[in-house]
């Protein structure tokens with residue numbers, strides 16, 4: 001289970017969206033362990049692509065409304081994630097899901113999300129609360 005309360009940043013809307021994202025990645029990892037990764041991955045990636053549009057825009061709105069000084073920097077990281085997911089999706093479509101692109105996708109999703117929440121989103125939350 002990726003999600004734990006230590007990942008909460010203290011903004012309920014953002015926390016619930018992060019929990020949803022972590023849950024989807026959990027499902028994908030569980031499917032991979034059960035040998036169903038190749039069947040599950042296209043759906044997970046499509047879901048994430050759609051859901052992160054809303055999620056990132058919610059975070060960016062929060063940044064603008066609080067006058068957060070690192071908006072542009074934070075947005076650039078969101079754009080990086082979107083571009084990388086689009087690349088992974090293209091590889092999955094072009095080559096079919098295989099061990100290499102499934103593990104690359106799992107690794108990227110889990111790592112990026114955990115790092116981003118713990119460092120960048122928590123920094124934003126600290127700014128908002130101060």
Ligand SMILES: [Fe+2]
Pocket residue numbers: 059074078116120121
């Ligand atoms: Fe973020």
